[in-house]
Amino acid sequence: MRDSERFPLALTPTPLVEAASLSRILGGPRILIKRDDLTGRIVGGNKIRKLEYLLADARRAGATHVVTGGGAQSNHAAQTAVCARMAGLEALLVLSRPAPGLPCGNLLVHRLLGITPEYVDRYEPDDLEEAMQDCCRRLARAGNRPYLIPLGGSTVVGIRGYADCWHEIASQCRTLGVSPAAIYSATGTGGTLAGLLLGHLEAPAPCRLVGVDVGAIPGEGPLPRAEALVAEARGGPCPTLPVELNRRQIGPGYARPGPDCLTAMRLFLQTEGLLLDPAYTGKAAAALIVDIGAGRWQRDATVVFIHTGGAAGFFTEGMAAQLDNPPA
Template sequence: MTYRSSSASSLSRRAWLALVAAACTPAGERRTTDRSASSSAEGALPTTSAVAETPPPARVKKLDHPWIEALGALPRLSLGDLPTPIEEAQSLAKAIGVGELWLKRDDLSSRVFGGGKVRKLERLFGDARALGRTHVVTFGAVGSNHAAATAAFGVRNGFSVTVHLAGQPKGPVVRRNLALCIASGARIEASSGLADTFAKAVRDAGSGPEADRPYVIAPGGTCHVGNVGMVDAAFELAEQIQLGLAPAPDDIVVAMGTMGSTAGLAFGLAAAGIRARIIAVRCSSEASSSKAALRKLEDGFEHYLESIGAKVTSRAEVDVESRYLGRGYGRPTREGERAIALAKEHAGIELESTYTAKALAALMGRARDLEKRRVLFWASQPAPLAFDPGAVERSALPEALRPYLDD
């Protein structure tokens, strides 16, 4: 089977973005927010030892803000160890050459599978449960953090999960995430073109009895419902600033793939009163992330927020940084490898080459312009797992995907 990148398809960019925007239909009749099920459920998946050794997160005082009620009325399934810590990285700031550097440790967001995807999935699985759906379908590259997280959290919380995976360059993180999909018990399908596979799933989900329809989650969890998870993150950050756990940043550096995290933060930060510029470092092809595409996604998300009673008055400034992608999605760069080494040496965190290494590389490359700025780096990569990918059963995997498990 010949693979194309997840952005390559017969669909136009406009059609792809329209599908992403429409994929996650909000629950029409909301039920009580479900926080009874959590990632503490027993399962066969490994846990993150780094998280287990971390002290419980500080309790934060809830902000008094008109959006809180609107967001609180939306379904949410508790999956993560939130809020995630925020800490100063003085040694790393000195090594890079920025004035002040803080880390938002979303790598510690869960013992099951950490990283930024937890936040989107809390909203998405909450919505799926409110709709009475039991089968979740999602999409990604073979090493997708989103696909692995969806498989892990979905099965642990009683959903059946199907993940459609398309090819990408091999690597240790790719091997680990694919193995985690297998270990979760999710059904895995090989896809030669994610956009077409996604489009078919959206069409199929619109037919048949309501109770039998799958809940379709767009690649990266990027849709209006999922993006709300990053609005939650912005308010979490505002609460931590209010408590004096960190100062308000001038700039927030995030890795950008399917753009949902950037869009969610743009509205959440503005609403919460954090006047920071977002430096969104593009880590995927221009077909799936660009300034124009982000603007379109933000416009649609603004309409959604208004529809749920969250009145929008502004959005944060977003500076899309496109110079650090290298040869393409999932392909390591020399600057990224240096960023990985510096982060481990000076901050004790382990970045990955697809997203966060390129985001930190961009910060390093722009250090001269930021030497008098207070910067927050959003560490959205999953923490390392004590897990042997070689121990999984290959027979559960389509033959076309089995070579990705090789060393």
């Protein structure tokens, strides 16, 4: 895609930084952190790259509204609402009902924008998608032109943002003169992973992609979706790729951290001053730490960890409850 096919939002390239203290304390490989938490809108994060393509597509289609959704504290939904306004579009959000209590985290972002989300009672991807389609039908009947952005912005258009990220990492590694053995990233709906895979196919490298499943898609998980998106983007079946899905950090469930996640969050904060979140990046970091502890990566190897953002998820009542009563 050409640059004109993006609505400019992300401050890219995001830095690729050395995590020397973390690496030292783990006695492990060289660790580089791709700071996609610094994509530059709201509290940053991975969705901004996807939204550049999605919002450009919505504008090209003559949309008046975008409709999207997610879990109660969805980063994607809040980021879409903000960036849609920047692009001159209205946003309608369908979320799973938050726990009763004080609104916090991303819910405050919607409030500041004057958006009242519609709620479904359970966090079930199918229920959310159905409610979003219903919302589009209502908007269309009232004479509007809705543009549906599925959960996580994970469409063939949106994933292009993470193919870009792959190329960015490759170019930054070339400048540093390193060839990473692996790239770790949290994977929820699979779009970020699909984009990285697409980039990998466009510019292959001897590098393993480790997608750390956070439990957002119950059952089959995100890999079949990611592969289908890559196949759609390439107009043909997805060849066998050096990708693996790590499902060992789902813990008590989506958006609920297990003990390894909390340990990883503490370690990243203490060594690198980096805030991870309990739903995504904490779990991805936990997978990296466990793998290093098991001796998977040699000391002279380099691994890249993509910090996909999510800070708003830390400042929630759910997080306070976890810190008061940590999981066993």
